[in-house]
Amino acid sequence: MTSSTAALEISEGERGHLPDGRLWEMSSGGYRCQSNGDKYFQIDYIPGRDFARFTLSLSDTSPTELDLWCDWLFALNPALQNVDITEADIVISRISRTEFYQRAELWYCGNNAGKFPLQWVENKLGVRHPLRAEPPKGEVYRRYFHSLGMEFSLRHLDPQEDLERFTDWMNQERVAKFWEEEGDVEKQRQFIDSVIQDPHKHPLIACFDDEPFAYFEVYWALEDRIAPYYDCQPFDRGAHMLVGDARFLGKKFATAWFNGVSHFMYLDDTRTETLVGEPRADNRAVLKYINGTFGWKKIKEFDFPHKRAALVMCKKGEFFQNMGGV
Known part of the structure; x- marks a missing residue:
């Protein structure tokens, strides 16, 4: 599947933040993202792929925060279709682009x-x-x-x-x-x-x-x-x-x-x-x-x-x- 909208251009080491101020940094293999305070979690993603993985502790991450990160990641990467949420190497849930934007x-x-x-x-x-x-x-x-x-x-x-x-x-x-x-x-x-x-x-x-x-x-x-x-x-x-x-x-x-x-x-x-x-x-x-x-x-x-x-x-x-x- 191809998208009609190009991805935002981001290179390794580049940093930014969500509208609520949470920080992110692109690294090899994905993004390092701020959770609560000084806690961070990893998003594993290779640009152009149709899937990604959030490796985080659900006890440190609220549903609202997770929604903000999903919206940001989907917006950044038009090819991305599914995000797996994992904790301790176990897939807890899967979020699809199609379902997410119908919420x-x-x-x-x-x-x-x-x-x-x-x-x-x-x-x-x-x-x-x-x-x-x-x-x-x-x-x-x-x-x-x-x-x-x-x-x-x-x-x-x-x-x-x-x-x-x-x-x-x-x-x-x-x-x-x-x-x-x-x-x-x-x-x-x-x-x-x-x-x-x-x-x-x-x-x-x-x-x-x-x-x-x-x-x-x-x-x-x-x-x-x-x-x-x-x-x-x-x-x-x-x-x-x-x-x-x-x-x-x-x-x-x-x-x-x-x-x-x-x-x-x-x-x-x-x-x-x-x-x-x-x-x-x-x-x-x-x-x-x-x-x-x-x-x-x-x-x-x-x-x-x-x-x-x-x-x-x-x-x-x-x-x-x-x-x-x-």
């Missing part, structure tokens, strides 16, 4: 996570679909990206707090070219209200280190305009995206936020097996980042009434095999 409690702070009961309803357009949970207010996702040394978070759009910022973003030339929603504050207020009142959409503000930089309009595909153009399933999810703060354009940021918002959509409902998108076919910047990233692929081009679109798609299994690496 919603580590990053997800919404109100659903697949627990909303299945109930079929019909909307005003006659589309039969599962009843959707009302999107929660406030923060719904937070994750540290080691490649940036920054935290990425998603929160519900606040119509009062975010209106001026949202208006500025929508009126930037590069945004207006693809969204075609430029206009004054009152027009943007109406746009925001329409999204909030639409039960199949969840408007989100994305932040790096709590600084807003982008808008993501997450939607349920079955009730969306994209549904007739492919074999849509009840819990398929998609998102419309815009980066409003130009400081956060570019590959290194796009790789992180695209990974983050995709991760959120899978964690927000465990029944979601496929993510989809329909950017304009001539939006080369978006397609450059999407195609081949964490399991995403361009499937085809097709014609909406208002644009020529590219259908992009991501399957859950492929995504979590390539998850991390950032």
Whole structure:
């Protein structure tokens, strides 16, 4: 298996620390890592391999600490798929990349996570679909990206707090070219209200280190305009995206936020097996980042009434095999 994200370049003898200050040092055959106080443990790993081994004393290591080290190691080494936890040369447990990143409690702070009961309803357009949970207010996702040394978070759009910022973003030339929603504050207020009142959409503000930089309009595909153009399933999810703060354009940021918002959509409902998108076919910047990233692929081009679109798609299994690496 190959990953779409390159490993962080680290050489023998290099040192660093986790976000909580715990130290690590690369040595021949792996990493020497700080546990509690002056205690250290060994991670045996050869870069490029798909397995690693933590040699530690569980009595000196809390579950939270172990999670931090696993996230760091998976992010550092995209090829890594499984970590064996050993104590006194006995394998105690195995942690897989796929299972680790599906542990919603580590990053997800919404109100659903697949627990909303299945109930079929019909909307005003006659589309039969599962009843959707009302999107929660406030923060719904937070994750540290080691490649940036920054935290990425998603929160519900606040119509009062975010209106001026949202208006500025929508009126930037590069945004207006693809969204075609430029206009004054009152027009943007109406746009925001329409999204909030639409039960199949969840408007989100994305932040790096709590600084807003982008808008993501997450939607349920079955009730969306994209549904007739492919074999849509009840819990398929998609998102419309815009980066409003130009400081956060570019590959290194796009790789992180695209990974983050995709991760959120899978964690927000465990029944979601496929993510989809329909950017304009001539939006080369978006397609450059999407195609081949964490399991995403361009499937085809097709014609909406208002644009020529590219259908992009991501399957859950492929995504979590390539998850991390950032």
